[in-house]
Amino acid sequence: MDINNYINSIKINWNKQEYKDYYNDISSLKNLNSLDFKKKITFFVGENGSGKSTLLEAIAVNYGFNPEGGSINYNFSTNSTHSSLSDFLLLSKGIRAKDGFFLRAESFYNMASYVDDIGVDLDGYGGRSLHEQSHGESFLSLINNRFRGNGLYLLDEPETALSPQRQLSLLIKINELVNNNSQFIIVTHSPILLGIDDACIYSFDSEIINQITYEETESYNITKLFIENRKSLLKRLYSNK
Numbered sequence: 620m621d622i623n624n625y626i627n628s629i630k631i632n633w634n635k636q637e638y639k640d641y642y643n644d645i646s647s648l649k650n651l652n653s654l655d656f657k658k659k660i661t662f663f664v665g666e667n668g669s670g671k672s673t674l675l676e677a678i679a680v681n682y683g684f685n686p687e688g689g690s691i692n693y694n695f696s697t698n699s700t701h702s703s704l705s706d707f708l709l710l711s712k713g714i715r716a717k718d719g720f721f722l723r724a725e726s727f728y729n730m731a732s733y734v735d736d737i738g739v740d741l742d743g744y745g746g747r748s749l750h751e752q753s754h755g756e757s758f759l760s761l762i763n764n765r766f767r768g769n770g771l772y773l774l775d776e777p778e779t780a781l782s783p784q785r786q787l788s789l790l791i792k793i794n795e796l797v798n799n800n801s802q803f804i805i806v807t808h809s810p811i812l813l814g815i816d817d818a819c820i821y822s823f824d825s826e827i828i829n830q831i832t833y834e835e836t837e838s839y840n841i842t843k844l845f846i847e848n849r850k851s852l853l854k855r856l857y858s859n860k
């Protein structure tokens with residue numbers, strides 16, 4: 620049975636593109652025509668540089684988020700690094716999300732500064748300036764206090780700042796929000812987050828973006844291989860064999 624999401628699918632209308640851009644050289648994206656979001660949680664996985672953030676950002680911008688991150692209403696300056704791929708996207712939308720956040724680990728610091736600058740009611744951020752909290756603390760306080768449910772949450776590597784224990788806390792929070800009518804699209808390398816049940820995992824590692832299982836992800840396999848064979852693996856790695 621299909622679930623009605625805030626974003627049910629995307630299509631790319633390449634005919635609208637007048638000039639080639641860098642994403643035309645990314646193999647996972649250049650062959651992409653459409654992608655379905657049938658689950659409440661969709662993960663994007665793949666090697667560094669495989670196009671995950673580019674696609675997530677294009678979806679976010681098309682939906683109305685600022686390319687630098689933030690909630691749908693935030694309107695802080697952008698140095699326009701966002702990709703115009705969003706211009707060719709067609710989003711098949713369900714009802715409008717009541718809440719939403721586009722969280723980019725790499726520009727979280729700028730967003731924290733913005734929250735400080737405009738003097739946002741800090742209750743939503745745990746009562747303290749995000750800059751006065753550690754990276755992981757501020758990240759989780761944002762999610763715990765500001766993500767209210769009935770929302771669309773687009774997260775780019777949310778595990779970056781978090782200890783394994785806090786990744787488990789994030790996993791619990793995501794589950795709560797999903798039970799409260801939320802949809803997530805998450806770029807991640809975390810074998811912990813990827814373990815969430817009933818999610819769709821899209822791999823960007825081949826010419827066509829394809830759905831894989833948890834056990835097929837590199838994050839799972841390499842972590843498992845390392846933990847189970849650490850000593851022999853290290854020996855092999857050091858001797859370049």
Ligand SMILES: Nc1ncnc2c1ncn2[C@@H]1O[C@H](COP(=O)(O)OP(=O)(O)OP(=O)(O)O)[C@@H](O)[C@H]1O
Nearest residue numbers: 641642645665666667668669670671672673674700
């Ligand atoms: N603004 C840009 N201009 C030119 N090339 C870009 C731009 N942004 C990204 N790229 C290139 O596009 C490719 C895909 O980048 P992207 O950030 O989408 O990768 P990613 O899958 O998110 O990787 P990672 O796991 O390292 O975050 C990379 O080769 C990157 O160098």
Ligand SMILES: [Mg+2]
Nearest residue numbers: 671672673806
């Ligand atoms: Mg990325």
